[in-house]
Amino acid sequence: MVTKVLVANRGEIAVRIIRACRELGVDTVAVYSEADRKALHVRYADEAYLLGPAPSRESYLRLDKIMDIVRKSGADAVHPGYGFLAEREDFAQACLDEGxxxxxxxxxxIAAMGDKGVARSTVVKAGVKVVPGxxxxxxxxxxxxxxxxPKIGFPLLIKATAGGGGKGMREVRSIDEMPALLMSARREAESAFGDGNVYLEKLVEGARHIEFQIMADGQGNVIHLGERDCSLQRRHQKLVEETPSPVMDEELRARMGAVAVKAAQAVDYMNAGTIEFLLDKDKNFFFLEMNTRLQVEHPITEMVTGIDIVKEQIRVARGRVLSYKQEDVKLTGASIECRINAEDPYNGFLPSTGRITQAILPTGPGIRVDTGMYPGFEITPYYDPMIAKLIVWGETRAQAILRMRRALEEYRVVGVRTNIPFHQSLMDSTRFMAGQYDTRFVEERFSMEELAESRKSFPEIAAILATLVAHQQTQRSAQIVRRGERDASNWKWVGRWERMHR
Amino acid sequence: MKYITTLDGKEYSIEIIDAHHVAIDGRVQEVDFESISGQPVFSLIVDGKSYESYVYETEEGWQVLTRGRQYNLTVEDEREKRLRAAAGSGVAESGEYHLKAPMPGLVVSIPVKEGDKVEKGQVLVILESMKMQNELKSPKAGVVGRIRVKQGETVEQRQALLSVQ
Incomplete structure (x- = not known):
């Protein structure tokens, strides 16, 4: 049974899972680090337990402490979310051992798919094509x-065996630069996953990153919920995802979906998972990897299918059959997600930390915001820079883009810099509107400055604004000085003033 | 109060007459200016047109973000401008560049040594923050001066890392 779920995660995804549990009437247990005492997931959950100091290694990656809290709280289920321990086989095993x-x-x-090498050989045996590596x-x-x-050929990618989210990933153009890149890839993988193992894969150029959402129950039913196009990336970090993919057609979807289902079946898969493919210019597709967990971008699939993936996860975990058959899954309209990161797009996307002083969320038709932040919350340097996901739905792709533009304009975050201006430029770019992009688009052919140049300029307005704000600041500081100059105390001054006006 | 505001090398003389009037290069404009939800968000109505913007103060001056564009400006009152003119120009070009940590983080590596010649855009420090490794680059060519941090050290925001002469 699943009556009390421990959510072994933080941020927006912990909030997302708690929401599903609430709707199902399931109790929730949050865990948190010292930096997250005031986080939304801690405030929303029925119970909350401290894990340890802020760094992930001492908190969200502490399997032993999480299992202690399972016992202490009497939780009968664990949801790992994404990242942290989500793709650690020993975590799933520890839960099993605990009953x-x-x-x-x-x-x-998880072992078969989580280890990217085993995953490749497993799906190859099932007759699925993989990228050479x-x-x-x-x-x-x-x-x-x-x-x-040299046997694989350059350019190639170094990827973390335990990896995901682009961490520990490096692109190699020649053998000369490879030793240094290996070192830094291992270092990043070690700090992100606690495992510095890496492998190599040929870089498919001009490719799109297309993934299929899989749902499987314990009775051998496996279905897919359509694709997500995640080609818009920067340094292998996904930035924008959309479904349906602008290059997808019914026939290709059916073929890729069938292969995705086959890949999941090859490892006797259960629950939600994602099969990632590279789709080249000639619509050849290669298996990339399987993410044996919920994905960051799962909401766009929820928007077009109407299926609550997290609730369905809990349902199959309870041993019940899937609520849907493949023919029940209908894709309606189009959905786009923008990942809102605490990064300054005008300054090399450097992470920005600080206290959120104000956050005005976009609302209105077709808008969904998944976030773990609120005004007063501190964005620390310890975790991922993603602070929110802005998801829109539209009847058509064009409508979804217009809606996203509108929503981005409404979204106001004060306290940290965000990449919202970047997303605004992207939504305005003709290449994006035409759906003509690949995984290199953002890094190689997209320029925020160029797009900004094409917009109308308001130099005088900018000059007036800067001057007014500067003036306001000067006035304010002048007043502070003047108050200090008063010889009598403020109380005495108020007393005199009141007497004078009697 | 009179100010000289500079954008992309163009100077605007802006006088704040009262709460609702400014003169820009002698032309009087009616303005309706409000601060929204505390500091950096502002709303300005000029000629019935509404401009919402973020205005940030930076080390170099002011940054205005409005209608999808960013503007970098400096604002000086007349006295400041005279002082700067008296001090002479060219100070900024010959000066030393101090690389400061743009965010708190961990120094992963320092690919340069003291006394190294560096090009503009060359990586000086790799800083890990938010699980990402960030390359901090040199904004100008020069020679690496004193390095104030070590590999593996945790640094605070704005902490001085090294200088380029």
Whole structure:
């Protein structure tokens, strides 16, 4: 049974999971680090327990402490969310050993798919095409990888074996730059996943990143909920996702969907998962990897299918059959998600930290915001810079874009810099509107400045604004000085003033 | 109060007459200016047109974000302007650049040594924050001066990391 769920995560996804539990009447247990005492997920949950200091290694990655809290709270299920321990087989196993439900796949499936090398060989056996790369991926040393690289051919990618989210990923153009990149990839993977193992994969150029949402129950039913186009990335971090993909047609969707289902079945998959593909210019597709967890971008699929994926996850974790058959899944309209990050797009996308002093969320038709922040919340340097997801739905792709533009304009976040201006430029770019982009588009062919140049300029308005604000500030500081100059105390002054006006 | 406001090398002389009137290069404009929800969000109505914007103070001056564009400006009152003119120009070009941490984080590596010659755009420090490694680059060519931090050190925002002469 699932009656009390411990959510082993933080931020917007913890809030998302707690919401599903609330609707199902399931109790929730939050865990938090010292930096997150005032976080929204802690405030929303029925119970909350401290894990430890702010760094993830000492808090959200502490499996032992989380299992202690499972026992202490009497939770009978755990939802891992994404990131942190979500793709750790030992976490799923620890839950099994404890006799509680892990809301996700079996440890064996996480092991098979979580280790990107095993995943590749498993799906190859099931007849699915993969991107060429290092076949035998275990603990290959730098020497081994350097020897294998020329055989795969450049350009190639170094990827973290335990990875996801672009962390520990490096692009290599030549053998000369490879040793240094291996070092930094391993370092980043080690700090993000606690596992510094990496492997190599050929870089498919001009490719789109298309993924399929999978849902599977324990009775052998596996369905897909259509695709998501996640090609808009920067440094291998997804920025914008949309469904349906502008390049998808019914026939291709059916074919890719069938392969995705087959890949999931190859590891006896259960619960929600995502099969990632690269789709080249000629519509050839290659299996990239499977994410054995809920995805950040799952809401866009929810918008077009009407299916609450988190609730469905809990349903199948309870041992029930899926509520839907493949033919029940209908895609209606189009949905786009923009990841709102605390980064300054005008300053090399440097992360921005600080206290959120004001946050005005967009509302109105077709808008959804998933976030863990609120005015007064502190954005710390310890975790991911993503502070919110802005999701829109429209009857058509064009309507969804117009709605996203409107929503981005309404969204006001004060206290940290955000990448909202970047998203605004992207929504205005003709390439995006035409759906003509690949995974390199943002880095190589997109310029915020160029787009800004094409917009109408208001130099005088800008000059007036800057001057008025500067003037206001000067006036204010002048007043502070004047108050201090008063010889009598303020109380005495008020007394005199009142007597005078009697 | 009179100000000299500069945008992309163009100077505007702006006089704040009262709460509702400014003169820009001698032309009087009626303005309706309100601060929204505390500091950086402002609403300005000029000639019936409404401009909502973020206005930030930076080390170099002011940053205005309105209608999808960013403007970098400096605002000086007349006295400041005279003082600067008296001090002579060219100070900024020959000066030392102090690289400060733009955010709190961990120094992952420092690919340069003291005394190294660096090009504009060369990576000086790699700083990890929010699980991402960020490359801090040199805004100008020069020679690396004193390095004030070590690899593996945790730094606070605005902490001085090194200088380029």
């Amino acid at each position: 509680i439900t892990f809301i996700g796949p079996k440890p064996s499936a 290092t076949e035998d991926v275990g603990n290959l040393s730098n020497e081994d990888l350097l020897a294998l690289a």
